[in-house]
Amino acid sequence: MIDIQFIRDNPDLVAQKSVQKGYAVDIPHLLELDARRRELLGGVEMARAERNAHADTLRQGKPSPEQIETGKQLKEKLTAVESGLEPLEAEYQELLRAVPNMPLDYVPVGATEDENQVVKTVGEPANFDFTPRHDYQLGELHDLIDKERATKIAGSRFAYLKGDLVRLQFALIQYVMNKLGDEQFIATLVKENNLQVSTKPFTPVLPPAMLRTEPYRASARLNAEEVTYKIEQDDLWMQASAEHTLCTMYWNEILPEDMFPIRYLGYATSFRREAGTYGKDEEGIFRMHQFDKLEMESFTTAETGLDEHKLHVAIQENLVRALGLPYQLLQKCTADIGKPNAAGVDINCWFPGQGKYRETHTADYMTDYQARDLKIRVRRKSSGQAELVHTADATGFAMSRTLKAILENFQTADGHVIIPEVLRPYMNGQDQI
RNA sequence: GGAGAGGUCGCAUAGUGGUCUAGUGCGCCGCCUUGGAAAGGCGGUAUAGGGGCAACUCUAUCGAGGGUUCAAAUCCCUCCCUCUCCGCCA
Numbered sequence: 001m002i003d004i005q006f007i008r009d010n011p012d013l014v015a016q017k018s019v020q021k022g023y024a025v026d027i028p029h030l031l032e033l034d035a036r037r038r039e040l041l042g043g044v045e046m047a048r049a050e051r052n053a054h055a056d057t058l059r060q061g062k063p064s065p066e067q068i069e070t071g072k073q074l075k076e077k078l079t080a081v082e083s084g085l086e087p088l089e090a091e092y093q094e095l096l097r098a099v100p101n102m103p104l105d106y107v108p109v110g111a112t113e114d115e116n117q118v119v120k121t122v123g124e125p126a127n128f129d130f131t132p133r134h135d136y137q138l139g140e141l142h143d144l145i146d147k148e149r150a151t152k153i154a155g156s157r158f159a160y161l162k163g164d165l166v167r168l169q170f171a172l173i174q175y176v177m178n179k180l181g182d183e184q185f186i187a188t189l190v191k192e193n194n195l196q197v198s199t200k201p202f203t204p205v206l207p208p209a210m211l212r213t214e215p216y217r218a219s220a221r222l223n224a225e226e227v228t229y230k231i232e233q234d235d236l237w238m239q240a241s242a243e244h245t246l247c248t249m250y251w252n253e254i255l256p257e258d259m260f261p262i263r264y265l266g267y268a269t270s271f272r273r274e275a276g277t278y279g280k281d282e283e284g285i286f287r288m289h290q291f292d293k294l295e296m297e298s299f300t301t302a303e304t305g306l307d308e309h310k311l312h313v314a315i316q317e318n319l320v321r322a323l324g325l326p327y328q329l330l331q332k333c334t335a336d337i338g339k340p341n342a343a344g345v346d347i348n349c350w351f352p353g354q355g356k357y358r359e360t361h362t363a364d365y366m367t368d369y370q371a372r373d374l375k376i377r378v379r380r381k382s383s384g385q386a387e388l389v390h391t392a393d394a395t396g397f398a399m400s401r402t403l404k405a406i407l408e409n410f411q412t413a414d415g416h417v418i419i420p421e422v423l424r425p426y427m428n429g430q431d432q433i
Numbered sequence: 434g435g436a437g438a439g440g441u442c443g444c445a446u447a448g449u450g451g452u453c454u455a456g457u458g459c460g461c462c463g464c465c466u467u468g469g470a471a472a473g474g475c476g477g478u479a480u481a482g483g484g485g486c487a488a489c490u491c492u493a494u495c496g497a498g499g500g501u502u503c504a505a506a507u508c509c510c511u512c513c514c515u516c517u518c519c520g521c522c523a
Binding site: 038041042044045046048049051052054055056058062063067068069070071072073074075212214235254375377384386 | 443451454462478479480481482483484491492493497502503504513514
């Protein structure tokens with residue numbers, strides 16, 4: 001949720017930037033509601049003050065019939081003004097929540113994801129002297145992926161992953177957990193990128209996989225119900241990313257300043273309905289209903305939020321480079337960053353099977369937009385004041401997409417797959433599949 | 434699944450219709466005291482919104498929402514959550 005005061009102060013800017021993000025919000029109408037709401041609220045509060053003052057005079061003893069009569073009249077008056085406020089309040093809240101976060105100035109303006117800016121292209125796609133195989137072909141060759149039986153059991157977009165592919169996943173998890181848990185590693189990236197942030201390492205977290213409606217809504221991440229599974233019986237949602245259960249972790253809390261920055265590396269199985277994607281990426285394990293993901297989530301003070309986001313991106317790049325995957329770094333445009341985002345970056349890795357760069361990573365910077373509705377605040381040491389925190393999240397590795405990228409990029413003519421060197425120590429030194 | 438208890442200020446607790454403008458203890462902050470500290474004393478100690486240059490002030494918040502009443506932490510209804518015991522279970 002955005003600050004209503006900001007909208008009051010910058011109505012044109014908010015309208016303009018909302019449109020740039022693809023959210024048509026009637027700002028003049030919102031401000032009109034806001035003004036009327038405040039006016040009515042004034043009346044309601046005055047009526048309440050009168051009622052309270054009257055109640056004060058009756059503190060002791062029994063009230064006289066006259067006093068009860070006065071009280072009745074005050075009550076009627078209050079009910080009358082309150083009834084005017086109620087529908088207005090509901091509409092106001094709905095409209096206010098419809099306003100997206102404001103993109104930062106450097107975010108390119110664009111109407112579709114095609115206008116995302118390629119910031120850099122790193123690494124060269126391998127020049128195979130044979131037709132590169134897809135993940136499912138390599139999977140079949142080494143008995144690594146069984147989608148057919150998974151479909152029999154669970155339906156489309158599920159898979160049994162087996163053998164070396166599973167070992168590879170656990171190696172990847174272990175590798176990332178070790179890197180992000182190493183203060184020296186963080187310190188190097190902070191220095192290299194000239195960031196004004198702490199060198200504190202990330203704490204690994206296994207979060208719950210389900211969450212309740214109320215915190216989910218407040219996180220501004222439950223805006224696409226077609227992507228999220230719901231357990232009707234228990235009124236719970238399956239998280240579609242560890243980010244969802246991580247960013248909500250401190251819901252309704254005020255945290256001491258010396259806890260900051262709070263850096264988590266979550267690992268969770270994520271679930272997506274993928275409704276409306278029939279026929280899209282049906283082959284292989286690129287787009288699944290269920291996939292495992294390492295996810296960074298940071299809570300920071302306002303001053304360090306942007307640099308924290310940049311740290312996330314630096315970490316992502318470092319990890320992708322360490323594997324040796326060719327990739328593009330994209331500055332996402334206003335249309336693609338998402339409603340709660342102030343900025344966002346994608347990393348698209350090269351997939352030889354498709355001959356394309358496809359999205360494997362994303363990094364989101366929310367400023368205080370999520371925190372406002374989630375009511376997550378920091379208690380400042382100097383002033384004692386409670387201020388909204390900033391949140392930023394970023395993909396560590398989405399397992400299935402990364403496994404696919406490794407399979408396809410490092411394949412050999414005879415159908416083997418060379419395991420990235422950094423992962424070999426976590427696979428008993430195994431160097432190929 | 435069965436039975437029971439409970440959700441009050443950062444924490445712990447008191448509070449069963451009007452003196453609750455939510456008490457007390459702990460914690461925290463400031464001051465006094467001290468050579469310095471401890472102990473002690475005094476004062477303060479939330480969040481959100483509205484008004485005001487400010488001092489300050491008004492409103493809301495005792496799990497959530499509704500109701501009864503002149504008046505609700507307290508009574509009624511619905512829901513949510515937590516805990517304990519039993520059963521089942523990785």
